[in-house]
Amino acid sequence: MTRVLTGIQSSGRQHLGNVLGAIRPAIRKSNDPGTESFLFIADLHSLTTIKDADTRKENIIATAAAWLACGLNTEKTVFYLQSAVPECTELTWYLNCFTPYPMLANAHSFKDKSDRLSDVNAGLFDYPVLMASDIILYDAHVVPVGKDQKQHLEITRDIATKVNMAYNDEIFVIPEASIDENVMTVPGTDGQKMSKSYGNIIDIFLPEKKLRKQVMKIETDSTPMEEPKNPDTCNVFTLYKLLANNEQIAQMRQNYEGGNYGYGHAKQALFELIIEEFKEERAKFDALVEKPEEIFAELAKGADKARVVARETIARVRAAMGY
């Protein structure tokens, strides 16, 4: 059985890019036979930047609700909060003592964040070790991540190998990164990659009126209503194509090329398609956020399962290190 594990940042609400680029593919993969998946919300990592308790909690609720609404099956996937497994922070300490200082000082993400952020704390510096601990603690074989996390996986492998060598023992599984180079990039309302940090998102879980407003914000050129338009250079069409069936796409292409069809019409059609495509997910999301206690109950069940594995790993480490 291959154990696949990944962590999700709980940095805010999940947008169309997250849903199509990460949530749906991960849920599909979690149903692969021969694999067992662990998925957690990295709420300890988020303390490096988010200090307000209510904000962190809201982010956890919105993130977990999005995954559950999109069909994450908690019978098949161990779904939990990083902070609910204290063994993770214990292991982080042990790993810290095997992590060369320059390896962390040279991490791209630390260099990038320490240039950008005003609060450069030790947690930010130690971020990759906590991440190594997230992975090693659960004997993960495969870790699906974005390209930006590749170096963190190399650090994880280095640390795990060092500990194994120090004790002449196979205490840890050495994990492999799985980086999908062909992952689609969903454009935002301004045509750049959709991202929470660019203020260009379409949040499919918003109430209809607000969601429609975001769709209407998509930037287009100023070709007048009557004139034919090129669908292939239009952002609205690109997004439409991601959700529509072939027949709908062909019809939309005709509308663009035929003239007398404005961008407003195309946006309205896209809005209606989003509502239709995500009808079930939107309803589930609304029901879940109304009852956050149910979300936390699911996460607690996941943590119980995760801790069974975590305790075994910690026992091996403690035995090897003489604690």
Ligand code: ADP
């Ligand atoms: P954001 O850029 O909004 O902060 P994250 O970096 O937290 O998003 O990404 C979470 C997951 O969603 C990652 O797996 C990432 O690859 C995926 N993702 C984010 N934005 C997009 C996008 N525009 N298109 C496709 N996938 C995306």
Ligand code: TRP
């Ligand atoms: N650092 C990852 C990110 O920014 C999130 C993360 C934390 C993670 N721990 C992990 C991903 C362990 C994979 C495995 O997206």
